[in-house]
Amino acid sequence: VIPLRCRACGDETVDAGVQYCERCFGPLEVIVPRRPFDRTAIESGPRSMWRYAPLLPFGSGLHAGWTRLVRAERLGERLGLRQLWLKLEGDNPSGSFKDRLVAMAVAASGPDAVLACVSTGNLARAVLWAADETGRRSVVLVPAGTDVRGAIGVQGDYDAVNRLGVEAAMAHEDWAWVNVGRRALYVEGAATLAYETAEQLGWRAPDHVVAPIASGASLLRMWRAFSDIAPLLSSERSVRISAAQPAGCAPVAAAFAAGHDDVRPVRPSTVATSLAMGNPPDGADLLAAVRSSGGVVEAVPEDEIADDVSLLRESEGIVTEPAGGVAIGGLRRLATSGRVEADEVVVAYLTAGDTGMSTGRLGVPNEPIEPTLEALEAALPEDLRS
Numbered sequence: 001v002i003p004l005r006c007r008a009c010g011d012e013t014v015d016a017g018v019q020y021c022e023r024c025f026g027p028l029e030v031i032v033p034r035r036p037f038d039r040t041a042i043e044s045g046p047r048s049m050w051r052y053a054p055l056l057p058f059g060s061g062l063h064a065g066w067t068r069l070v071r072a073e074r075l076g077e078r079l080g081l082r083q084l085w086l087k088l089e090g091d092n093p094s095g096s097f098k099d100r101l102v103a104m105a106v107a108a109s110g111p112d113a114v115l116a117c118v119s120t121g122n123l124a125r126a127v128l129w130a131a132d133e134t135g136r137r138s139v140v141l142v143p144a145g146t147d148v149r150g151a152i153g154v155q156g157d158y159d160a161v162n163r164l165g166v167e168a169a170m171a172h173e174d175w176a177w178v179n180v181g182r183r184a185l186y187v188e189g190a191a192t193l194a195y196e197t198a199e200q201l202g203w204r205a206p207d208h209v210v211a212p213i214a215s216g217a218s219l220l221r222m223w224r225a226f227s228d229i230a231p232l233l234s235s236e237r238s239v240r241i242s243a244a245q246p247a248g249c250a251p252v253a254a255a256f257a258a259g260h261d262d263v264r265p266v267r268p269s270t271v272a273t274s275l276a277m278g279n280p281p282d283g284a285d286l287l288a289a290v291r292s293s294g295g296v297v298e299a300v301p302e303d304e305i306a307d308d309v310s311l312l313r314e315s316e317g318i319v320t321e322p323a324g325g326v327a328i329g330g331l332r333r334l335a336t337s338g339r340v341e342a343d344e345v346v347v348a349y350l351t352a353g354d355t356g357m358s359t360g361r362l363g364v365p366n367e368p369i370e371p372t373l374e375a376l377e378a379a380l381p382e383d384l385r386s
């Protein structure tokens with residue numbers, strides 16, 4: 001039984017596979033356990049996200065996390081930053097930070113649960129990886145044209161696919177919908193990114209973190225996680241968080257620039273397909289967190305993203321998908337505008353590696369289906385239909 005709390009009204013409940021508060025429809029989040037923990041116990045733990053078990057709702061699960069945090073001296077020199085670090089989430093088994101989130105959602109699921117998700121690409125790979133690792137079946141929905149073998153392509157953009165996912169989650173409540181019904185637990189996986197960063201820096205928080213965002217949920221959870229772990233850190237400092245979006249899908253950056261509190265949906269058109277979420281569910285809460293931390297939300301012009309991917313490759317030998325270019329582009333803008341100072345400890349999150357890989361094992365057709373429940377049912381193996 002996992003205790004959850006509504007982020008809007010504070011009402012407490014237990015995990016029943018729901019995403020929203022039954023009283024006010026606010027988003028639910030896990031009440032972080034307060035078990036005794038110390039650095040020594042964590043340091044002698046497994047070389048994975050599960051070393052932080054005392055801070056997590058589950059003690060173990062699929063092997064993900066403990067990715068490299070590397071000092072980026074050459075890139076730092078180019079940007080005028082003397083203490084720049086990069087967190088390489090491409091080290092995860094399926095190539096992105098989503099493995100942490102899926103590992104957490106799977107830990108909350110029964111041994112026979114069908115793993116299901118709606119994805120722009122990286123989550124699809126993570127769920128297919130988890131299904132392979134655990135012998136579970138999976139149903140993975142992606143926008144048509146997303147190159148993930150084993151996923152079901154759906155006509156329309158992410159937001160259209162997401163609407164189908166919400167509908168399908170109601171028709172198949174017994175499945176483990178990792179980013180729908182299991183969303184509160186899923187997001188908990190992102191906290192381990194912050195815990196790891198602090199430990200790898202020698203148990204201190206960075207001065208400033210920069211990450212590309214889609215829904216906004218993971219960076220929001222990371223920001224809270226730096227507070228969760230404050231008793232372990234050698235110095236009390238507040239972390240500034242900054243987010244980066246591709247200009248072709250930058251609803252949070254637009255709200256930040258305009259001084260709005262709410263985030264108005266956009267229709268995505270971006271080369272950074274993994275970030276193409278036009279109606280980010282946690283956008284407004286992330287915006288408030290960024291502002292209160294003293295950070296910014298940057299929009300990186302579409303025609304600069306490939307150059308920033310190249311800058312990263314040439315300076316550090318690190319290859320990423322376009323989202324990595326968005327992270328570096330956001331960082332570059334922060335540095336050139338003087339919003340980050342030369343001696344600050346800055347961590348940029350490269351949320352995925354070069355995700356040209358595909359896994360895949362479902363025997364369902366790859367031609368895109370219409371975004372309707374009927375079309376989805378017809379595309380499923382017979383024994384999975386409702």
Ligand SMILES: [Zn+2]
Binds near residue numbers: 009
């Ligand atoms: Zn509520």
